[in-house]
Amino acid sequence: MLLLLGRRVPLSFVHRLTTCCPSSLSRPVLVSSVLIKLRAITRITHSTVFVSAAGQNTGTMPERRPFVRLPTDVYPVNYGLCLKPDLIDFTFEGKLEALVEVTQATNQIVMNCADIDIITASFAPQGGEEINATGFNYQNEDEKVTLSFPSALQKGSGTLKIDFVGELNDKMKGFYRSKYTASAGEIRYAAVTQFEATDARRAFPCWDEPAIKATFDIALIVPKDRVALSNMNVIDRKPYPDDENLVEVKFATTPIMSTYLVAFVIGEYDYVESQSSDGVTVRVYTPVGKAEQGKFALEVATKTLPFYKDYFNVPYPLPKIDLIAIADFAAGAMENWGLVTYRETALLIDPKNSCSSSRQWVALVVGHELAHQWFGNLVTMEWWTHLWLNEGFASWIEYLCVDHCFPEYDIWTQFVSADYTRALDLDALDSSHPIEVNVGHPSEVDEIFDAISYSKGASVIRMLHNYIGDEDFRKGMNAYLLKFQHKNASTEDLWDCLEQASGKPIAAVMGSWTKQMGFPIIVVDQEQQGDDRILKISQKKFCASGPHNGEYCPSWMVPISICTSEDPKCTKLKVLLDRPETTITLSGVNPDQWVKINPGTVGFYRIQYSSSMLESLLPGVRDLSLQPVDRLGLQNDLFSLSRAGMISTVEVLKLMEAFVNEPNYTVWSDLSCNLGVLSSLLSHTDFHEEIQEFIRDLFTPIGLELGWDSKPGEGHLDALLRGLVLGKLGKAGHKPTLEEARRRFRDHVDGKQVLPADLRSPVYLTVLKHGDSATLDTMLKLHKQADMQEEKNRIERVLGAISAPDLIQKVLNFALSEEVRPQDTVSVIGGVAGSSKQGRKAAWKFVKDNWEELYNRYQGGFLISRLIKLTVDGFAIDKMAAEVKSFFESHPAPAAERTVQQCCENILLNAAWLKRDADDIHQYLLQRKAPPV
Helix, strand or coil, rough: HHHHCCCCCCCCCEEEEEECCCCCCCCCHHHHHHHHHHHHHHHHHHCEEEEEEECCCECCCCCCCCCCCCCCCEEEEEEEEEEEEECCCEEEEEEEEEEEECCEEEEEEECCCEEEEEEEEEEEEEECCCCCCCCCEEEHHHCCEEEEEEEECCCEEEEEEEEEECEEEECCCCCEEEEEEECCHHHHHHEECCCCCCCCHHHCCCCCCCCEEEEEEEEEEEEEEEEEECCCCCCEEECCCCCCCEEEEEECCCCCCCCCHCCCCCCCCCEEEECCCCCCCEEEEECCCCHHHHHHHHHHHHHHHHHHHHHHCCCCCCCEEEEEEECCCCCEEEECEEEEEEHHCCCCCCCCCCCCCHHHHHHHHHHHHHHHHEEEECCEEEHHHHHHHHHHHHHHHHHHHHHHHHHHHHHHHHHHHEEEEEEEEHHHHHHCCCCCCCEEEEEEHHHCCCCCCHHHHHHHHHHHHHCCCCCHHHHHHHHHHHHCEEEEEEEHHHHHHHHHCCCCCHHHHHHHCCCCCCCEEEEEEEEECCCCCEEEEEEECCCCCCCCCCCCCCCCCEEEEEEEEECCCCCCCCECCCCEEEEECCCCCCCCCCCCCCCCCCCEEEEEHHHHHHHHHHHHHHHCCCCCHHHHHHHHHHHHHHHHHCCCCCHHHHHHHHHHHCCCHHHHHHHHHHHHHHHHHCCCCCCCCHHHHHHHHHHHHHHHHHCCCCCCCCHHHHHHHHHHHHHHHHHCHHHHHHHHHHHHHHHHHHHHCCCCHHHHHHHHHHHHHCCCHHHHHHHHHHHHHHHCCHHHHHHHHHHCCCHHHHHHHHHHHHCCCCCCCCCHHHHHHHHHHHHCCCHHHEEEEEEEEEEEEHHHCEEEEEHHHHHHHHHHHHCCCCHHHHHHHHHHHHHHHHHHHHHHHHHHHHHHHHHHHHHHHHHHHHHHHHHHHHCCC
């Protein structure tokens, strides 16, 4: 699954045996939607409800017990599942006929079940008589149900039959409804699924743990004019006997797989189709009338499948793969085996109206989700503790895949800004967590879908790949996939395979990165002895709050690479730092050569150079002899050190001025992000305008060089850079940029000259930042008229730039209106909070005032964490940390507890930073403006 984790990128980068076929629904399921609602009320009222088979409430259990995994005395071999959704009443009827194995005699079966009402249940041993269940005990806190039987079920095979009903909810999880507008303007609904991490249990009673794998035979009874999709290909489609408007669609038996990867979709879609070079049928499903917008993703997918087949040396195991755009979708995408679901903005590309960053985003998301078809689906984590392995690996290899498909994207440099530095920022906090986290109760799983699992996971795998070398890494991956295919594995299993392939101490090295939180700062000093350079290197834990002073100082096994100015692209020496400090001799390094640690910015650590080493590196920034990724890394390390109070922020501002000749998009992108953080911090002062002037001065030369219109021979990165620079200048109030943006906006609105897609975000942002109520009304009109979700999202993300308090409130109200899809509300509110001091205050008040509605909307999932972070992370006043903490103590959000801690820590860090450096920054900015004496 790919989440929209707010990667550290600017606005322009917007940013997954035996068969037992179900009988048709001829056995009656007599239940009304009224009964569903009554039972739903019962579920909410009691934490554990005992219900007899006749449906009588027989008592309650005390609140919350320690979490335990499902018992192993009964496990599924095959699920025969038939579902009949009602797209009018938003309910569904279901039949489960599961072939199960009883491993020891028992008179009860414990399964996962949430928001489902069981009508009847029975068990038939192989060759024996059917036994009806006598009671269903719903343990709602643990999302389980216990089926009780009058006599013991004996060891051996049998068939478990369950009739049940449920609700097509509007919470974007489980089996849910997704709203869309038909071509005639009529509102309609699709029935879709999102099961990761623990929501298959909302669609059918099941053993909803990743290690309890089985095969699936799925049938769907659906309106005959709707498309019905599932993991496998359709093998039969026939009229449904009880209703001429319905058809029954049966799908082929799946491979053995985990419940969280099951999927089904019922709705109205068009598609484009192709075949990969290895014969897999690939389809991209789009909203009706938008098949053209699926062609780019289709091209990426048909290139990607053979790439992964060759990389892993394991063929894709299913006959088809479908990629489908879902209107209401909480994550970015989800890797369901053979049926990958996406947000529309993560899959659809309009050749005329999609910007370059959207194409890149779609390529990355497709690469991410298709990697999971092997790494996650074919071999699955044993438990959620190992989630990072799934997501970190896919978040790394998506870049390898995109680099293969689109080398012109320079995507590995972008990785450093988008994932690597973002993970460092989060992992420097005291409230971070190790990559591997013990997970128990389902409510804890959502907490680890974060930048540590994804971005730090990807970064340490990138470091590992570099340490091992590509050839041995591929050998180890192949061995791992072949050994564990159709099974479950742990992190240690992967280390074993890579260790055997490479002969290196992988488990020891990687254990230091996955089992303890944080990372080191590598402190470097040097001295010259003849033609030799002697480096003194030490490591200590890096903390966002300053030097680590605790009694216990953790250490890491750190792969260290070193290059010199003689050949900045070539690593001169590699060592493994496995102790607190060491001395290294570099032979044949002249006194006038610089030495750079961590070329390529691959090792997951920050660096603190001695003054003389840093001085020698700075000319490499100005004359571009340092590689782009190393110029980026140097600046980012210094910025982080300034926030931690280890150097003055003024030193970083001086370094930033050395980037005036910088040509690289990603270097500017990272610089822009850090200046955004600093601008947000200084919005708490009375000299905010001075930092805006600094930004204008820094970005004006590159803005003049790029101009407004693309030139012959320009490519992808030029388009990204132009959007970034114009947006930065416009927001900072650069008058020529503002005037030109207003002119082009008027022409766009009047239909005289449509804005190129790559210029829309910076132009919209600029005119809104310096606009009035008429500007906002025009933008809301453009939003309403937009036919493409990308354009709607583009507008939603910049609306918060408006400055007047009454208009800020209007934008916040708009965020909760019917005009904004539920998953996008977070972007609108976050845009308000991130745009100004007034916006931040207004957004926080709005979230508090509307907390119940927002919490219910997202049911505590990862979107609520994202909302909290976007809203409060930018405060820089001590008392705000106490206010945020107090609010969430009285309004608990279990899945966001860690996020709240991290936000409070960030607020205190910001406040300390401001107290420490504000006066010096102010003096420096004033001195820049002062005329020479």
